[in-house]
Amino acid sequence: MDIFSNLWLGASTAFLPMNLLYGFVGCLLGTAIGVLPGLGPTATIAMLLPITFGLPPESALIMLAGIFYGAQYGGSTTAILINLPGESSSVVTAIDGYQMARNGRAGAALATAALGSFFAGTVATILLAMAAPPLAAVALNFGPAEYFSLMVLGLVASVALASGSLLKAMAMIVFGLMLGTVGTDVESGTPRYVFDIPELYDGLNFVAVSMGIFGICEILRNLECEQERSVGVKRVTGLMLTRSDFKRIIAPILRGTALGSFLGVLPGGGAMLASFASYAMEKRISPNRAEFGKGAIEGVAAPESANNAGAQTSFIPMLTLGIPGNPVMALMVGAMIMQGITPGPNVISDEPALFWGMIVSMWSGNLMLVILNLPLIGLWVRMLTVPYHLLFPAIIGFCCIGAYSINNSVFDVFVMAGFSVIGFALSKMRFEPAPLLLGFILGPMLEENLRRAMLISQGDPSIFLRSPLSLSLLIFAVVVLGLVLSPSISRKREEAFTE
Amino acid sequence: MLKIRNGRDFIGGVTMICAGLLFIWFGRNLEVGNSFQMGPGYFPTVLSLVLMAIGALIILQSLVVEAERVEPQRPNWKAYFLVILAPVGFGVLLSGLGLAPTMFFLIVGVATASRYANWRHSILLGLFLAVCSVLLFTRLLSLPISAFGPWVPFLGDLS
Structure with missing residues (x-):
């Protein structure tokens, strides 16, 4: 079988001592930031990106991926123990997980979360290994028109599934696309929006931009409603699950994994959506639904499996098509570009060691996390006692050095500062920063494909409708948009009528 | 009589229109070209127009839809x-x-x-x-x- 030789290649990359070490460091860092509230995976990955430039691409991406799924594990730990979700994807875990902890079953809840996540991670990794090559093979036949339509679909869907106002999310995408045009125009060599600043000829650096709008901006928001945390955690005992627990969690884990794997692939989906959806589903169909909210073990098992499955499968569009579905994947695309790898369907055939190595490392990383998390819970809880007023200056310090080290120039530090202001102003007006980053990363690719397609068709825009594939992608985008618009329109209308 | 029902969104819409105008102004020397031979200014100009249109829609929405009451954060x-x-x-x-x-x-x-x-x-x-x-x-x-x-x-x- 082909897949076995591929996985063997992956294993021989992922199990190199150096890559194992970077995977381990990534998982450890990811768990740590998952535990710490007020520091998300997007900001951390942006902060650590400059450090990975010196590493070989495999090690860099393995470590960054480890941070991402490590954060899913870490977030659940604090959600269960002290009702403080470290990540948005573990918000629903806190509902029943914390109740279980109060009933003295913290150990069982943590074990359920770990087992569910591990199972889901394994399944999602296998899914990724099986789905990616055929998908990439299809994408290899894509012309510029198909690529353009695919990107439009990706952007539209990421807006549709995001929270908040649809119009505002679209404005952010367009604004992000516009920011992507800063720098030298590839086709004509004309500098655009550079204001005679030599550093801008290469465009705005995405690391500096994302550190500004995610890292520094998060700090500004946190300082606004600053509260001292008081953490009181009892000793966690009894990690073993009883036989009846096992019986109760098998079905929710399976359902959570299936739902999470599906939602993760969708652009804009990923871990958060997966966990909310699977909790809602479980609440409706579980035979023990009366216990939900009072410490139902299903309420931990389902969302925890779903968020981990979603986190893994959100790599599928990124690795096979080069299209990121969420800000973390956008940063991964950026990291690949900085490593000199063009993201897209060619990655599998051009860089098989990188691709399969990453996949196998996801599985080994999940295993590490199970082993790492349960015995180290005491350490993670102690990390929570680090007060925020010591944490945020350190984050700012590392962001500054990180921005400087991109090109060894202070210009990127100023860009970061500038974008923290822009990001903060936008968040005050309730614009979400995530679509902006997606637009910013996809902007140059979108423009290039649009221009190529129009050159081929000699300026006839119907090229996007003549190719059946491109047409169906665009129709799908319109359908997605229509689906989201309809209920929100009716709701808005209701609001208008009640006056 | 039109009344601004959602001040935050109104400002947001105005900001988007201003951003579009800024990009058009600073890109005024970029050659736009036509849809066959797109110049370096084509894509940014089209995007700026789209952004301004979205901004206008956001303003329109802010005139129709009431803002939900939120406790304002004290600025620090x-x-x-x-x-x-x-x-x-x-x-x-x-x-x-x-x-x-x-x-x-x-x-x-x-x-x-x-x-x-x-x-x-x-x-x-x-x-x-x-x-x-x-x-x-x-x-x-x-x-x-x-x-x-x-x-x-x-x-x-x-x-």
């Missing part, structure tokens, strides 16, 4: 000022002072943005992170910054 101007100025100060001081003193001043300065900060903690944290960053970045990752810059007497430029 001191924190905004310090946190945004910290990277700027870092950029200005880095080449002259070198990494260690810049880092120290950055940490101590920005820590005062928190209302729970105290000097002893901030100074200790500043020292700790200054040492850590010098070890990690100039020694381990060999960035081309010296620990102490030319402005620091005696120590400067030695390392």
Whole structure:
């Protein structure tokens, strides 16, 4: 079988001592930031990106991926123990997980979360290994028109599934696309929006931009409603699950994994959506639904499996098509570009060691996390006692050095500062920063494909409708948009009528 | 009579229109070309127009749909000022002072943005992170910054 030789290649990359070490460091860092509230995976990955430039691409991406799924594990730990979700994807875990902890079953809840996540991670990794090559093979036949339509679909869907106002999310995408045009125009060599600043000829650096709008901006928001945390955690005992627990969690884990794997692939989906959806589903169909909210073990098992499955499968569009579905994947695309790898369907055939190595490392990383998390819970809880007023200056310090080290120039530090202001102003007006980053990363690719397609068709825009594939992608985008618009329109209308 | 029902969205829409106008203004010398031979100005101009259209829709919405009541956050101007100025100060001081003193001043300065900060903690944290960053970045990752810059007497430029 082909897949076995591929996985063997992956294993021989992922199990190199150096890559194992970077995977381990990534998982450890990811768990740590998952535990710490007020520091998300997007900001951390942006902060650590400059450090990975010196590493070989495999090690860099393995470590960054480890941070991402490590954060899913870490977030659940604090959600269960002290009702403080470290990540948005573990918000629903806190509902029943914390109740279980109060009933003295913290150990069982943590074990359920770990087992569910591990199972889901394994399944999602296998899914990724099986789905990616055929998908990439299809994408290899894509012309510029198909690529353009695919990107439009990706952007539209990421807006549709995001929270908040649809119009505002679209404005952010367009604004992000516009920011992507800063720098030298590839086709004509004309500098655009550079204001005679030599550093801008290469465009705005995405690391500096994302550190500004995610890292520094998060700090500004946190300082606004600053509260001292008081953490009181009892000793966690009894990690073993009883036989009846096992019986109760098998079905929710399976359902959570299936739902999470599906939602993760969708652009804009990923871990958060997966966990909310699977909790809602479980609440409706579980035979023990009366216990939900009072410490139902299903309420931990389902969302925890779903968020981990979603986190893994959100790599599928990124690795096979080069299209990121969420800000973390956008940063991964950026990291690949900085490593000199063009993201897209060619990655599998051009860089098989990188691709399969990453996949196998996801599985080994999940295993590490199970082993790492349960015995180290005491350490993670102690990390929570680090007060925020010591944490945020350190984050700012590392962001500054990180921005400087991109090109060894202070210009990127100023860009970061500038974008923290822009990001903060936008968040005050309730614009979400995530679509902006997606637009910013996809902007140059979108423009290039649009221009190529129009050159081929000699300026006839119907090229996007003549190719059946491109047409169906665009129709799908319109359908997605229509689906989201309809209920929100009716709701808005209701609001208008009640006056 | 039209009334602004959602002030925040109204400002948001106006901001988007202004952003579109700014891009059009600064890109006025870029050749737009036509849809067959797109010039460097084509894509940004089209996007600016789309952004302005979306901005107009947001304004329209703000006139029709009532804003939900939210408790306004009290702005913490001191924190905004310090946190945004910290990277700027870092950029200005880095080449002259070198990494260690810049880092120290950055940490101590920005820590005062928190209302729970105290000097002893901030100074200790500043020292700790200054040492850590010098070890990690100039020694381990060999960035081309010296620990102490030319402005620091005696120590400067030695390392």
